[in-house]
Each structure stands twice: as structure tokens, then as C-alpha cells.
Amino acid sequence: QTPSRLTDGVAQRAALRRHYETVRRETTARTEGLTVEDQGAQAMPDASPTKWHLAHTTWFFEVVVLEPVGGVPPLRPGWHRLFNSYYEALGPRHPRPERGLLTRPSLAEVLVWRQEVDRALMQLIDAASDAEWPRLQQLVQIGLAHEAQHQELILTDALALFRRHPDEPALRVSRPLHEASGAAAPLAWHTIAAGTYCIGHQTDAPAFDNEGPPHAQLVGNFAMADRPVNGRDMLSFVAEGGYQDPQWWSSDGWALVQSEGWQAPLSWAEHAGQWTVFGLHGRVPLDPDAPVCHLSFHEALAVAAWAGARLPTEGEWETWARHLGPLDWSARPLPHGLGQVWEWTRSSYEPYPRYRPWPGSLAEYNGKFMVGQQVLRGASVATPAWETRPSYRNFFPPHARWQFTGVRLARDL
Amino acid sequence: QTPSRLTDGVAQRAALRRHYETVRRETTARTEGLTVEDQGAQAMPDASPTKWHLAHTTWFFEVVVLEPVGGVPPLRPGWHRLFNSYYEALGPRHPRPERGLLTRPSLAEVLVWRQEVDRALMQLIDAASDAEWPRLQQLVQIGLAHEAQHQELILTDALALFRRHPDEPALRVSRPLHEASGAAAPLAWHTIAAGTYCIGHQTDAPAFDNEGPPHAQLVGNFAMADRPVNGRDMLSFVAEGGYQDPQWWSSDGWALVQSEGWQAPLSWAEHAGQWTVFGLHGRVPLDPDAPVCHLSFHEALAVAAWAGARLPTEGEWETWARHLGPLDWSARPLPHGLGQVWEWTRSSYEPYPRYRPWPGSLAEYNGKFMVGQQVLRGASVATPAWETRPSYRNFFPPHARWQFTGVRLARDL
Amino acid sequence: QTPSRLTDGVAQRAALRRHYETVRRETTARTEGLTVEDQGAQAMPDASPTKWHLAHTTWFFEVVVLEPVGGVPPLRPGWHRLFNSYYEALGPRHPRPERGLLTRPSLAEVLVWRQEVDRALMQLIDAASDAEWPRLQQLVQIGLAHEAQHQELILTDALALFRRHPDEPALRVSRPLHEASGAAAPLAWHTIAAGTYCIGHQTDAPAFDNEGPPHAQLVGNFAMADRPVNGRDMLSFVAEGGYQDPQWWSSDGWALVQSEGWQAPLSWAEHAGQWTVFGLHGRVPLDPDAPVCHLSFHEALAVAAWAGARLPTEGEWETWARHLGPLDWSARPLPHGLGQVWEWTRSSYEPYPRYRPWPGSLAEYNGKFMVGQQVLRGASVATPAWETRPSYRNFFPPHARWQFTGVRLARDL
Amino acid sequence: QTPSRLTDGVAQRAALRRHYETVRRETTARTEGLTVEDQGAQAMPDASPTKWHLAHTTWFFEVVVLEPVGGVPPLRPGWHRLFNSYYEALGPRHPRPERGLLTRPSLAEVLVWRQEVDRALMQLIDAASDAEWPRLQQLVQIGLAHEAQHQELILTDALALFRRHPDEPALRVSRPLHEASGAAAPLAWHTIAAGTYCIGHQTDAPAFDNEGPPHAQLVGNFAMADRPVNGRDMLSFVAEGGYQDPQWWSSDGWALVQSEGWQAPLSWAEHAGQWTVFGLHGRVPLDPDAPVCHLSFHEALAVAAWAGARLPTEGEWETWARHLGPLDWSARPLPHGLGQVWEWTRSSYEPYPRYRPWPGSLAEYNGKFMVGQQVLRGASVATPAWETRPSYRNFFPPHARWQFTGVRLARDL
Numbered sequence A, B, C, D: 001q002t003p004s005r006l007t008d009g010v011a012q013r014a015a016l017r018r019h020y021e022t023v024r025r026e027t028t029a030r031t032e033g034l035t036v037e038d039q040g041a042q043a044m045p046d047a048s049p050t051k052w053h054l055a056h057t058t059w060f061f062e063v064v065v066l067e068p069v070g071g072v073p074p075l076r077p078g079w080h081r082l083f084n085s086y087y088e089a090l091g092p093r094h095p096r097p098e099r100g101l102l103t104r105p106s107l108a109e110v111l112v113w114r115q116e117v118d119r120a121l122m123q124l125i126d127a128a129s130d131a132e133w134p135r136l137q138q139l140v141q142i143g144l145a146h147e148a149q150h151q152e153l154i155l156t157d158a159l160a161l162f163r164r165h166p167d168e169p170a171l172r173v174s175r176p177l178h179e180a181s182g183a184a185a186p187l188a189w190h191t192i193a194a195g196t197y198c199i200g201h202q203t204d205a206p207a208f209d210n211e212g213p214p215h216a217q218l219v220g221n222f223a224m225a226d227r228p229v230n231g232r233d234m235l236s237f238v239a240e241g242g243y244q245d246p247q248w249w250s251s252d253g254w255a256l257v258q259s260e261g262w263q264a265p266l267s268w269a270e271h272a273g274q275w276t277v278f279g280l281h282g283r284v285p286l287d288p289d290a291p292v293c294h295l296s297f298h299e300a301l302a303v304a305a306w307a308g309a310r311l312p313t314e315g316e317w318e319t320w321a322r323h324l325g326p327l328d329w330s331a332r333p334l335p336h337g338l339g340q341v342w343e344w345t346r347s348s349y350e351p352y353p354r355y356r357p358w359p360g361s362l363a364e365y366n367g368k369f370m371v372g373q374q375v376l377r378g379a380s381v382a383t384p385a386w387e388t389r390p391s392y393r394n395f396f397p398p399h400a401r402w403q404f405t406g407v408r409l410a411r412d413l
């Protein structure tokens, strides 16, 4: 029998080509509204300039796909040191906190490089032998999943830059980013019965190494909130002195509250009794029904404790998400406030049982970060729909506030 | 029927009195070899002066037992602010990094205070009504478990002080601390079959809140080394360039290797091809058969990766320890190198399912530290035998090196 | 009689207009070779982005001249906070270390602002009443002297940026900056006889407040080198272990040598026995005859001690310079290596006897910096010829290396 | 003729012996009221423990006198590294900020060492040949002058320690330290006529190298206040918002006001409208007539500017002091509030014309600190009377507050 069109090599190549073009175009589309100067500045050591993201994702295809699979000599070998992020095995690296000093190459030169790499990759997809194809396909998919992560960072890092500008410019993202939330119903709870549930990536579809292997996990009777903590909840926490009361906070969190002077979530401001929030559309009135964004893990812990609830483990979160059934992530907003903010879990970022990193230099992709970070689940307004799945494990250090991060409560039953 | 002697109130009180006296005496016994000046200095912000430990453990009985249970007015109310460690609910605190500046009260005054508190506690044990007894008993036991933790810190913190002295004085601990190891057999492995095992504290004996509730846990087929990583292993790691090769290290660990210039475990030094180690008995030749001590979690991870193994989770560790059957911790050295060094696990310090902190101010005892730390299991040479059990959860941040910390390898089967 | 053309109001106004236009054009000419991105980045907290210099000098005319003299409302009031450097009396200021984050306004917008301010200033020069004229003239001259200082900083700060780029781009300044030095004659000494000499600004020509009042100063018999310390001298200092020997260094200087790892002057590098230097024209072979540049005061002190000489006081320097007679600074290179590098003196930056700061907000221009800095005399390749005079007092902290700074030796006779 | 008894060798030796004994005894007398623990702690990196001062001054005699002159082998060679302060030429040094960690040797051991060194020195004074005598005499005098400096530091550093203790213990100095001031007359001014005056050490009496050579200096007509700025003056400065108004402050000073939160002089506190000051006798009511103490140079500059006056240069100060005629420093309190607080001058600490450091390792005594510091003149309550003279140059960095430092105003006439 003939294989189905989808598994047919020609169709697979065409599909990958289309996917590649779409994703790469989306990356540059996300720079809309950013000037050449905006794209060069680095808001803080944790964030990177837009131009750096554009170059780094291109470097990634050059060193992970073009050269190893296609034998294509690097198009810009002299730039590798500038745009290698953290791969010790791939040579020396420019110090991360000094990415904003890389005024050369220019944005224009980086964009030309992107096009040249895109052309070379298109040719490689066409020219690869059938023997090479599976590896090529997998590595391009990894490259695109990587690109998706940086698409989100382009927005969070630009926002971090504008947040530090006295004028708080608006990114003026014209395409709606699903932020609309509608009037919130009262909080309800989904209950899950205790049992042994399988979590982790379980299909042949692309996924990150850290999502596997799939494995069973014991879960008790618990309930998950049917929406993230929203502005109204957080206003109550603020109003009831939550940021002044150590009983809700971890020791590290309380130390940050005091040393950083936290009084409300990042970007919140109060003037004459009215609260505003700075986000992708500039400073706007606080929407009490929208999920709270830019929470650190410490704030998530504190507001959960204050609410008499707790954070879910990542196993609980994924079990709950699988109970919801398949979701069409391209049709956001989704039910239950999903896909608006990454949701902090109580789980530290650790390897799953029998976890094996990808081979070679890609071993550094995820494995070496599995200490000192917390897992987040779900997706944010800035996460591409196609790169969203219940097994996806995002992670950030517990103090991080500049990502699109919020929290959904859980309870023991 | 009459109750057994052990459950009889009179006997219980006598037993607690004896236990209290023994433990408190052991605390001051541990200051042997330390001068008045040694006992006042603070090696670093993470460590505390001996005198501070002596006073803090006394303060603990004053505020946790004497006043709440016995209604005894504080004997030294003016010192509470100096010796409260981290209890927000118990009033203001002197900054931790400045404990070495507390030259007043003197060591002599602190020792007098200890005796007065001891006397008051003895009286309270005698005088407490039967109704008060259970609570008194529990709180005294908590106070003694707390004292046991500081007994260990007295040694690690004094060692940290002497490590920074150019002359590296020897603590000259006269009582052997079970460091003798004997010639090491080749590494063998204990295998544990996959299954659902219960971990956590399961009896009525005293334990910390963080050891419960007991709960089932899924474990795969795995093997545990029958001894910790020893000096010979670590020498190979050093000799094969382990401290120069990023492939073995987490990202944070590698950053520390470079910024701190780590080239070998803490306190190791090499001169003319001979390695020495600084420890409780001063600088002595490296014993290749003794468990490596003073490893950070990052070094534990690195040496495990280099050895082709991994760290156990805390669930695996406890499951393995329970398979060993009951151990007489008072008869150290124990088999399998147990009780010589705390053993880092791959598990972050998180609450067990349905964990509830102790009520009141003791809620701060453990719960607020459950972020950014790794669990260690077992016990070290400095841990009192009576305060050792398979469910015990020690924890430190991943960069900590000044504790008696080592590592036991595990493998998937 | 009619006044001479030069003192005639009309001619004075024309002259000022011409001067203004020339200076302001020179400022933008100095951005030659810098991309939009280069002009936005901030090399380090001490340095500023080119764009910031372009805007700040424009802000200066707006707040110091246009508004106070001409009553012209600010053209960009919203930008004042961004481009006020350090004038407490002129309102709040964006934090200095964050100037590189000011991606808005764009370079293009700043250049438009410059033109609008230029037009307004031209109109004011024409329109000012005779009564207003003297004050207007003085303030414009101060604004231009200020602009001259920032012209120099545009080059030093861009160089500081490129120094931190792994590729060390060349500014490629096409116009020669008088760096040519010619073969150096052996060092000779100018002798000055002991006496009472007047130093300080003594004419009606424009000058900074810190150059006056002129006053007598006692000077002993001394000698001044007829050229600055050159590359050959410094190579000997390096070769003879000058950077490894504390005897030549001040206590603070030696601490910096160790903490910063100084082994040679900034921007020097050695490869296979050949020394190169990074400067305005990129990395070029070390010219042994050219004055050493980018020395800190500490290095100047050390090399002088090693040479058996000392630094001149600023009184000695000025006395010597006045003995040289009038110099045509527009015809560089000048004799005696003058005008190539600022020359550190042994004098701390202190007020002259009976010094009075300028009135109003300009009081902050110089007076508040008279602590913790050392005086430099002369001029560098980057100093405009018209803003050079024997009484000019430049100043920087003793650790500063990124300016065009060198040293000329003196000796007691 | 026979020489007078005072210049006779035997008498000279007896006098030096008496002086030595008196000074050394005074040093330990200054530890009165300090416990063993007090004497071991280090208040901050700039300060040293009492025990360290006791040991360091002893080390000084060992390496500067006993060994070079008497050929006496070091009595405690193993301690040299611990108690060498900053002499690069005299071998490695324990890091200054870690002096509080030197719990070994004990205070008792240090005191024994002091006695042994004292005995050896007595013997050397007796045994030295006539040829050796002049050098021995000079070096012992330097050692005693050095001891005098540390006598003052023993008090300021102990005070710095107690200032950081929550209980603010009182040193309880029983011997009056001349703090009594009496009711202050209104401020009057001493006028000095312009002229050429000689400053610097001009006799054969012992003095520091930095006090010479004596040299002429031009001084304008000026006036000096007949008393230091007192508590009443400073209260007005505080009350009129002096600590909130940048116009009075240098740029560095204002930065400190903000970063350190300065609102009043160090150790001042206000409660219910009453001001108190923490000093040698504990916390006592502010004496409005007593000279203000613990001012930084920045505060001295600010209060002078606010008062419409200025600081004297060190040349002016010494000229004025010489006009006062000889003073009996042993009969304090002195007229004009002299000898109560060191008086900041406007002069940076620079070498006098033709200054030559002492030879050998003593070259490091003063010369290498002549950058970044301000000169203070006079003496404080803690300065021994015999080590007080008009040419004495004390120096500290402009931010230092923990010394007994105040200010006397000057004015141009």
C-alpha cells in the first residue's frame, strides 16, 4: 500500500518547509513596533536584545542543522561566539550581561543572515537524502521549537526594556494576543480522583527531551481552580496587607519582598485609588477579571497560602490538563483561562525517572538547568499555539518576574 | 491494668529529664577545645558563633516551652532579639551576618543562662499537670531535636572558622567521631525492585513536621552503592580533569567552579603529589577509603555523572534504607558507610503531599525553607545517634560546602 | 571713535553665530563611522551613549540659554529628565548607568531636536537686546565649552564601547587626530627656576569657573620632561616587572593592579613578542615613540616612581606651559608632545583660593566635584584646539583609564 | 664641658625607657572595660579588633626595632603574617577584613608576647652601642608614635563595635577624656594676615616623615573660628533640612547621603524631640556646646557651605595654630576647643614639596596613602598629649565617620 500523504516523504518535506517558513516569519513579525534602537538594547542581564534573539535562533540552525546534517560551512563563523547562548561544547561565548554592547553586526546584517540561512535550509530540506531525512526532520523541529521559545522571549524582553524607560512606551502589538478575558465567573473547582496517572510526552510528535520518558505518578484526591488567580484576587491580597505579612511567604520570598521593596505585582501602580498595569499595550487600567501576570514563584506561593490553597504539583497539573480533553490552542481564548499565563507549579525542575538528554551538544539544551528552578505549565499569550501541549515543561528561577507568569490554585480533597 | 513503665507518667517524666540532661550536656561538651575567643567569632554569614548556638538553643526552650507551657516569664528578655534566628512571629532579630559582633553577653553569662533555663525546665517537667504533659513532652522533644541540629552546626561552624585561619588549628576533638573507615571493599550495588513503597515518618516517636505525612511513592528498579563516594573515587575525578570539564556540571555548578576557582573538594590541598584534607583533627593525609566530605550538591551531581551513575531521589534513598533493616546508630561505624556524611539526593526540598507545618510560631521551623534547597539523607559523624532515622530530611542550598556532606551513587536497572 | 570690529555688537554676534555653528557641526561630525546602534549603546556606567551626548548638549542649551535668557519654552520638555546629567537644581534625572536603555527618543529624533534648538539659538542671538547680550554671549560660550567636553567624550566613550566588543571594531576616524608623533628624541628636561608665579585664568576670554581666580603660587626649582612618557618607556616598565612590584604603587593603585589584573596599560596586548594597542584606528602596532595613552593616575604615579621622577603639581605644569610661550593649538602636532594626551598632575582637584562657582544651577558645573579627583593638564588628540589653554583644569578619578590620559615627568632640582 | 643631663647618653636612654614604658602601659590601659570577647571582634573592615592592635604594635617593635637594630630573632615569627598591617616589603598579610577571625593567638598569649617584647626592648636600650644608639632611638620613637596612633584606634574601633550592638554598651571609660566643654561663648574669629608662612615640622623632635620638609606657603587674609562647629550649630543644620538639600553637598557626598540614608551625624538619635549621642560613655544627651564628632569630610563641607564659610586648608590651619603660641597639651581642655576632635581641612593628603619617605620598609608608613584622602589637623580626646604638634598630619578618606572627627570653619577676609 502507498503510505498516507502525511507520512509520504514529499509531503513531509513540504509540510516542514511550510512550518519553517511560518515560524521564521512569525519571529520577525514579533519585532513589529520595535525600532532599530529598541532591538539592540538589553534590559537586564537575564533578558536579551531582540537583535540577539534574531541572530541566536539563526546561529542555532547553522550549528545544529546546516553544518552537522548538511555539511554546509557556517555562513557567519565570526559571529558564532557572539550568538552562542550557553553551549560549552559549541565554543566560547560572549558574556550574557554584555549582549547589549554588541552593536555590530547591525540589525540589517542579522536580517540578511536570517534570509541566507533560511535559503540554505530550504535547499537542505529538498536535497537531503532519504537516509538523512529523519535526522534532518527532527533537528529542524527542534530548531523551530527553540525558535518558539525565543519568540516568547522577544516579547518579554522588549517589555522588560520598556518597563525601565521613564515613559513606559507601548509595544503597540496590533494583533490581539488573546488577552481579553471576559467577566469572570466565581471561582469553581475541578476535582480529580486519586490514582496512578501517566504523565510526560507520550506520542511521536516533536517534544523536548525534558518531557520524557512518560511515567506513572501517584496522585491524591485534589481539586484545581477553573481559572488562574485574577486581578481581583490579587487586589484583595494587596489590600489585606499580603505584601507586609511574612506568614504567607517563604524565607527567600520574604527576603526579596524587603530587599526589593515589593508591594504589588510587577508593573502594577496605584494612583488615587485606581490601579494600572504596564503590559504589551502600555499602561492600562487593571482588569480585575484577567489572570494576574508577572508573578514570581514566591508571590504565587504567598497568594496561594493566603487563599487557603496551594500550588499544584506538575504531575497534578498535567493530570488535570489531560482530563480536560483535547484543546484547540489556535482558537484562543481557551476555557478555564488556559494559555494566558504560564502557571507556576510546586514542583522543582528535576529530571523525570530515566531521563536521558539529547545526544551531543543538544545535551546542554535542558539537562544542565535542572537545579534551582521551578516548573511552570500551560502557556502564555505569547506562546505559539502549535508549540503547546500538556506535557510541556517551562522553568524559571523562583524570583523571576519578567515572564508572563501567573498561578492557578489547587486544593487537597 | 497498670500501664507499662514506659508509658507511665512518672517514668516518662524521668526519661525526658534524663534525655534533656544528656543532650544539653552534649552540647557544651562539643565546645571542648574551643577558647572563649573561638566561641565568639563568626566564620561567614551562613555560619554562627558557638556562643550564639549555645544561647539560641537556650532561647528556644525559653520561648517555645517555658513561657507557652509553663507560664515562666523570660529569664533574659533583653537577649531574645539577639538569639532569635529566623522566627518572624517571635519578634525582631539581630541580622544574621552580624552575630560575630555580639560580644555581649559573654560566654560565661550565656552558660549561666543555660543552667537557669535547665533548672526551670526540670521544675516544669516535675510540676506540669497531667493535662499539660503531652504538650510539654512534645515541645521539649522538639527543643531537643532542635538542639541536636545545632550540636552538628557547632562543629561545622567551628570548622568553618578554623578553615579560614592561616594556621588551620585542629579542633582536637578527643572523642572519636566515627571517622575510621577501614579498607574499602570494591564498590558493590544493592538492588531494589520497582514498586510502590511508603516513605515518611510512620511511628509515634518524635520527628519533624517535614517528615510526614507518610505516603506511597512509585519507584523503578534501581541500585544503590553500598558505600559513599570515597577519596579514591574523587581523586580520579580530580585527576581526570573533572573540575575542568563542563560536561559533568550543571549550569549553576559550572559557574561556581569558575567564579570560585574550585579545583578539588573543600579543604583538599596537594603538595608534592600528596593530598591532605582539613577536618576536625586538623590537616591530615587524605584517606582514600573514607567518604568524601564537604561536597556541594553541584559536585555530587558532577562526580555522579562522570561515574556514569546518578544521585538517588529521596524516595529511593529512604526505600533503600528501610530495606537495610533496623540499625543501631549508637554503634557507629555502621555498615555501608552510613552515618559518616550526609548524602545529597536528587530531590529538591518540597513539602510532602498534604504536609501541614506545626502550629503557631513553629510553623516557621521547616515550612518556609521549602524552595531552592536540596534534600540530604542519612547522618554525618556529627549527628547524634538518637536523632537519626530513615525518614529524616536534612536540606541545604546546592552550593553549600561547609557541612559534612557527601554522596552515594544510584543507578537505573 | 567706533569700537573695533571685534568688539562691535554686530560683529560679536556674527562671530558667536559662526563659532556656534562650527562647534555644533563638529559634534555630529564626530559620530562619523558610528552606526545607529553604536550610538545607542552604553559601554559602562562611567560612559554615555553617543546619542545621549548629542541630546544632553542640546538639553544644555535649552535649559541654560534658551529658556533663562530668551524665554523660549522648552522644545522637548518631556526629554529633560532623560538628558539632564547631574544638575539637582534642574529637576529629576534618569539614572546614569541606564542611559543605554533610552532607546526612545531615536537618534533621528534627537538630531531633529538639535536642529530646532540650533535655529532657536540663532534667532535668539539675533534678537537679543543689547542689555541681554553680555549674558547671552557668556552663556552660549559656556554651552560651547560644555559641548567641547562632550565632543571628547563622544570619542572616548565610543572607544570604550568598541573595546568591549570581541571584534574590536575600528572607529576609522578619517580625519587625522594628530596622533603622529615622529621619532622621539631622547628625553630632555626644561628647567624652571624657583619663584612666585601666577597661575589661573587671567584674561577676559571665556574660561571655566574652576580656572580662577588667578593667584600667586610658590614653586621650587624643578624640571619638566620635554615629552610625555612614551611607549618605549612604558614597555621597559612592563618588562622590568613594574606591574608586579608594589614598591612603585600607591596602596589604592596596588589593590587595583591585583583586583583588576592590570599587567600593562589599557588596550595593550602582546602576541608572540609583538605589542599592539587598540585605539581610534582599531588595533595597531604599538608606536614606541607615541605618548602612552589610557593611563590611570595610579599607573602614572608608578611609572614616575620607577623612573626616579615624580608628577608635576598643576602649578608647576601651568608655570612650565606659560614659559613655553603662546602655542597655535590649531596647528597640531605641537612641540614637546603637547596636546596628545591629558597629563596627570600630582594635584588633587581642589578649589583655588577664593574660588566662587558660577551662580544659579551652573554652580553645579564644577564645584561639586572637587573631592576625590586628580587634575589633568594640557589636552588630548580629541580636544578641540579652540578650547585649549594653559589654565584649563581637567579632572578624573585616580582609577579612570578610558580617557586619553598620559603623563609627563617632573623632577626637583 | 659635660653635656647637659638631657643630652647625655645615659639620661637619654633612661628617658626613652621611661617613655616606652609609659606609652606601652597606656595602650593596655585603654582596653579597660573591654572583655576578652570585645577585644576579639572586628566592627567592620576599616576597623580592627583590640587584640589585633595590641599584637600589631608589638609586631612593629619586633620587625622595625628588635630584629634590624638588635639582631634579636623574632619571638613569634609565626604570627607576623597575622599582624603585619600593610607592609608589602615585610611579607604576606592576613586579609584586613578577616582580622576578627583570628581567634588564635588568644588575648592572653598576645599580652605575654607584649611583655616579652618589652623586656627585649629594655635590654636593647641598655645594651646598644653608642654607634647604634641614634638609630635605635629614632626607631623606638617611631614605634611609639605608631603606638600612639593605634591607642586612638583602640578607642574608635571599640566604639564602632559597640555602635553596632543593639544594646549600645558603654565603654565606661573611667578616666575623663577631656570631653567637658563648658558653656560655649558665641563664635568669634581669629584673623590672620596674608603672607608667606613656613609650615611643616621644623625641629629635631621626633615627627613623621609626612610632616616635612618644612616649606614656605602663601596664605591670603583669612579668619579661623575660635571653636569647632558644635552640637547647637549642627542641630540647626539638621533642623533646616541640611541633610535633604543637595546644594550644600559635593556630588559624592550627596550620593552617600542618599545611599546611606544619612539624616544626622553618626550616632545621633532623636526621640520625642530630644537628641542623644552615642559615645565613649554610652548614649548620652546631646551637649549643644560640645564640638560635633564623627563627621565625615562630606558633612564638614556641607555644614561649612550652609554656614556661609569654608574649611581651612592645612596650610592655613597650621599657620593659625602656630599663631596661638605654645600650648600645654597635657593640660586639656585647651582653649578654642582644640584637641577635642580632629579637624577636617580642605586639603587633600599630598606629599609636601621634596618629600622623601623614610628608607626601607618604613617607606610604606605614610607615602603610599597619599591619594584619595583628606588631611585632618589638631587632635582628638583620644590623642595622647605627647604626640600632638601643629605640624601633625592625620588623614582619612572623605566618607569616614567612625573617627573622632569634626570641623572648624574658616573665612576669606
Ligand SMILES: [Fe+3]
Pocket (backbone or CB within 6 Å): A056, A085, A146, A150
Ligand atoms: Fe536559545
Ligand SMILES: [Fe+3]
Pocket (backbone or CB within 6 Å): B056, B085, B146, B150
Ligand atoms: Fe535553630
Ligand SMILES: [Fe+3]
Pocket (backbone or CB within 6 Å): C056, C085, C146, C150
Ligand atoms: Fe555635560
Ligand SMILES: [Fe+3]
Pocket (backbone or CB within 6 Å): D056, D085, D146, D150
Ligand atoms: Fe600600624
